Amino acid sequence: MSAGTAAGGGAGRSGPTLALVGATGAVGTIMLSLLAERPDPWGEIRLIASPRSAGKLLPLRGGQAEVQALRPEAFDGVDIAMFDVPDEVSAEWGPIAAARGATVVDNSGAFRMNPDVPLVVPEINAEAAAQRPLGIIANPNCTTMSMIVAVGALHRVFGLRGLFVASYQAASGAGQAGIDTLYAQLAALGANPAPLGQVAGDVRKAVGEDQFGPFPAPLALNVVPFAGSLKDGGWTSEELKVRNESRKILGLPGLLVSATCVRVPVVTTHSVAVHAHFSEPVTAEAAREVLSTAPGVAVLDDPGAGVFPTPSDVVGTDPTWVGRIRVSPDDPRELALFLCGDNLRKGAALNTLQIAEMLAAAG
Amino acid sequence: MSAGTAAGGGAGRSGPTLALVGATGAVGTIMLSLLAERPDPWGEIRLIASPRSAGKLLPLRGGQAEVQALRPEAFDGVDIAMFDVPDEVSAEWGPIAAARGATVVDNSGAFRMNPDVPLVVPEINAEAAAQRPLGIIANPNCTTMSMIVAVGALHRVFGLRGLFVASYQAASGAGQAGIDTLYAQLAALGANPAPLGQVAGDVRKAVGEDQFGPFPAPLALNVVPFAGSLKDGGWTSEELKVRNESRKILGLPGLLVSATCVRVPVVTTHSVAVHAHFSEPVTAEAAREVLSTAPGVAVLDDPGAGVFPTPSDVVGTDPTWVGRIRVSPDDPRELALFLCGDNLRKGAALNTLQIAEMLAAAG
Numbered sequence: 001m002s003a004g005t006a007a008g009g010g011a012g013r014s015g016p017t018l019a020l021v022g023a024t025g026a027v028g029t030i031m032l033s034l035l036a037e038r039p040d041p042w043g044e045i046r047l048i049a050s051p052r053s054a055g056k057l058l059p060l061r062g063g064q065a066e067v068q069a070l071r072p073e074a075f076d077g078v079d080i081a082m083f084d085v086p087d088e089v090s091a092e093w094g095p096i097a098a099a100r101g102a103t104v105v106d107n108s109g110a111f112r113m114n115p116d117v118p119l120v121v122p123e124i125n126a127e128a129a130a131q132r133p134l135g136i137i138a139n140p141n142c143t144t145m146s147m148i149v150a151v152g153a154l155h156r157v158f159g160l161r162g163l164f165v166a167s168y169q170a171a172s173g174a175g176q177a178g179i180d181t182l183y184a185q186l187a188a189l190g191a192n193p194a195p196l197g198q199v200a201g202d203v204r205k206a207v208g209e210d211q212f213g214p215f216p217a218p219l220a221l222n223v224v225p226f227a228g229s230l231k232d233g234g235w236t237s238e239e240l241k242v243r244n245e246s247r248k249i250l251g252l253p254g255l256l257v258s259a260t261c262v263r264v265p266v267v268t269t270h271s272v273a274v275h276a277h278f279s280e281p282v283t284a285e286a287a288r289e290v291l292s293t294a295p296g297v298a299v300l301d302d303p304g305a306g307v308f309p310t311p312s313d314v315v316g317t318d319p320t321w322v323g324r325i326r327v328s329p330d331d332p333r334e335l336a337l338f339l340c341g342d343n344l345r346k347g348a349a350l351n352t353l354q355i356a357e358m359l360a361a362a363g
Numbered sequence: 364m365s366a367g368t369a370a371g372g373g374a375g376r377s378g379p380t381l382a383l384v385g386a387t388g389a390v391g392t393i394m395l396s397l398l399a400e401r402p403d404p405w406g407e408i409r410l411i412a413s414p415r416s417a418g419k420l421l422p423l424r425g426g427q428a429e430v431q432a433l434r435p436e437a438f439d440g441v442d443i444a445m446f447d448v449p450d451e452v453s454a455e456w457g458p459i460a461a462a463r464g465a466t467v468v469d470n471s472g473a474f475r476m477n478p479d480v481p482l483v484v485p486e487i488n489a490e491a492a493a494q495r496p497l498g499i500i501a502n503p504n505c506t507t508m509s510m511i512v513a514v515g516a517l518h519r520v521f522g523l524r525g526l527f528v529a530s531y532q533a534a535s536g537a538g539q540a541g542i543d544t545l546y547a548q549l550a551a552l553g554a555n556p557a558p559l560g561q562v563a564g565d566v567r568k569a570v571g572e573d574q575f576g577p578f579p580a581p582l583a584l585n586v587v588p589f590a591g592s593l594k595d596g597g598w599t600s601e602e603l604k605v606r607n608e609s610r611k612i613l614g615l616p617g618l619l620v621s622a623t624c625v626r627v628p629v630v631t632t633h634s635v636a637v638h639a640h641f642s643e644p645v646t647a648e649a650a651r652e653v654l655s656t657a658p659g660v661a662v663l664d665d666p667g668a669g670v671f672p673t674p675s676d677v678v679g680t681d682p683t684w685v686g687r688i689r690v691s692p693d694d695p696r697e698l699a700l701f702l703c704g705d706n707l708r709k710g711a712a713l714n715t716l717q718i719a720e721m722l723a724a725a726g
Contacts, residue, residue, distance in 0.1 A: 030560055166636035179557075198678045200678050204676060217669065218673075221628065222674055223627055232692075234664075260699055264531070264628075271586055271625075273529035310580050311584075325597060328621050330620075
């Protein structure tokens with residue numbers, strides 16, 4: 001192995017060995033950026049991906065590291081293995097990594113609702129990570145994540161009773177294919193303004209019936225009220241994730257959560273409109289104070305001065321951004337919020353790495 | 364007046380005289396299309412606009428009609444005057460037209476919450492139009508309109524108790540300037556894909572700080588959680604309109620309505636995610652049946668087959684389109700819906716014209 005490819009080797013480093021499974025994917029790419037930005041408590045860092053990516057060189061620790069093929073032996077000596085791969089790959093390989101002695105931090109949906117797998121957001125339920133009988137810890141879905149840090153902070157003070165959520169989800173939530181599809185559709189539409197009395201199906205025709213990529217309808221100049229797969233009662237997998245994961249993270253198994261998940265033509269950063277019902281009366285001032293001091297939350301809330309979060313203004317940053325904080329004039333227990341969070345950072349890579357860092361610090 | 368400009372003259376026609384004030388605007392343009400498409404019960408049709416548009420020729424009745432300048436005498440002999448102009452113009456000129464004997468149907472926000480002005484959606488509260496002591500009838504805001512026909516039909520059967528609304532509002536809700544701004548921003552951004560780890564503010568910089576048009580932030584590749592102006596308690600005028608107008612149209616002065624209004628990069632057609640709470644238990648089947656037979660509503664609800672409404676698939680059509688109809692697994696009185704409606708047609712011009720047609724039919 002040349003000096004140039006030994007960047008992850010950890011020679012002379014005493015920390016735990018970290019593996020990143022799915023190093024070449026969209027979330028893996030963001031993870032490599034985060035590893036370069038954040039404190040480095042790690043010994044060896046091992047990059048793992050599918051066999052077809054083996055041998056590829058990726059940036060690490062100021063040099064380059066060679067990607068190893070995913071195989072059981074790749075986990076030998078690994079203390080913490082972060083998985084950023086599709087559900088079925090995690091389902092198969094997570095237990096293999098755990099059996100080889102690694103603590104697995106998994107960003108897929110494979111284990112999130114398994115009662116023997118903690119679902120962890122460090123700012124909210126760090127203590128849950130201690131009980132992990134399978135050696136696996138799960139990372140929440142990016143849409144749940146876009147609100148849960150802020151909502152969890154409010155819950156501690158005001159007691160959450162119910163959540164109505166409408167999402168504005170970015171194309172990159174469907175991976176690089178989602179981004180590529182959005183740009184291809186925008187290019188196909190060109191910059192020609194639509195006629196005022198636009199005709200139904202114009203965008204569909206211009207984009208091309210078979211050019212929807214991972215989405216079930218055109219996304220450019222459109223919004224698509226369907227993400228994930230269809231489940232019981234007409235709900236989507238994405239909407240049920242928001243419900244079930246919120247309940248598990250907050251430790252509120254009976255919480256009423258009703259979500260509508262909608263894809264919007266934004267590249268990266270999910271937004272959510274949240275209407276939350278609390279057991280205690282809330283004022284906007286009190287909510288703002290709780291959120292201002294909550295770890296992982298940043299408040300942007302002076303709408304008269306044009307200050308509120310938008311995806312393009314917060315993308316590439318770590319916090320959950322909160323604005324439009326207001327209380328219903330009809331019920332002082334009803335709070336409305338608008339939140340934005342980078343779905344590839346806190347919504348995926350960052351929270352996974354935070355869990356890994358927490359495990360490393362605990363020894 | 365030449366034959367070519369006499370198209371609105373009504374010679375030989377016996378119906379009521381109709382005036383369209385704001386004939387050259389975005390909504391006025393759609394109104395001219397509707398007048399061409401729909402049955403024509405009218406005598407003379409008079410096109411009126413600001414003095415700077417006077418003399419302009421617009422398409423009417425297969426020919427062209429000359430725009431008259433807005434002045435008191437323009438309303439002499441007018442039976443019904445439809446106003447599609449800014450609030451302040453309606454506030455000044457609506458009473459003048461009414462004093463000259465016209466029944467005014469106003470699409471601005473000037474009179475909607477006036478207790479002496481009925482706020483009418485023909486499918487929901489046609490009977491309210493009969494009591495109009497000021498000679499003025501108001502047309503609801505386009506965002507309220509995007510859901511109220513469907514929600515009103517459900518209310519009749521299941522008894523509405525509360526509404527949580529998140530909107531996905533099109534650029535044309537801010538008029539032609541909104542459309543022009545969106546396209547100019549898309550052109551400025553070009554079709555160059557953003558880097559995966561996109562940086563906050565990139566869109567803002569590419570679009571140009573002073574190129575936001577009628578919006579308070581970039582709209583291309585973004586969503587903007589602010590529409591209208593700032594009111595008490597951090598709510599926007601648009602959000603309070605959804606609350607106050609829904610209450611008035613449905614005759615439910617105490618209805619809990621909490622709305623978050625968000626602009627999205629769509630040209631025309633507003634969408635809303637609605638979570639409605641009823642006093643009676645609801646099933647998705649029962650809701651679908653009510654909506655399928657409700658006037659002005661069309662159901663598109665087979666999400667497993669990719670069937671749900673999206674803006675680009677319904678723009679240019681008349682109904683309120685409803686899909687994603689589902690009941691909370693936690694509470695059988697909680698119904699979730701996704702709705703789309705053309706904000707320039709039913710959301711503005713069409714409802715105004717329907718009211719005028721109703722008045723014409725009543726004689």
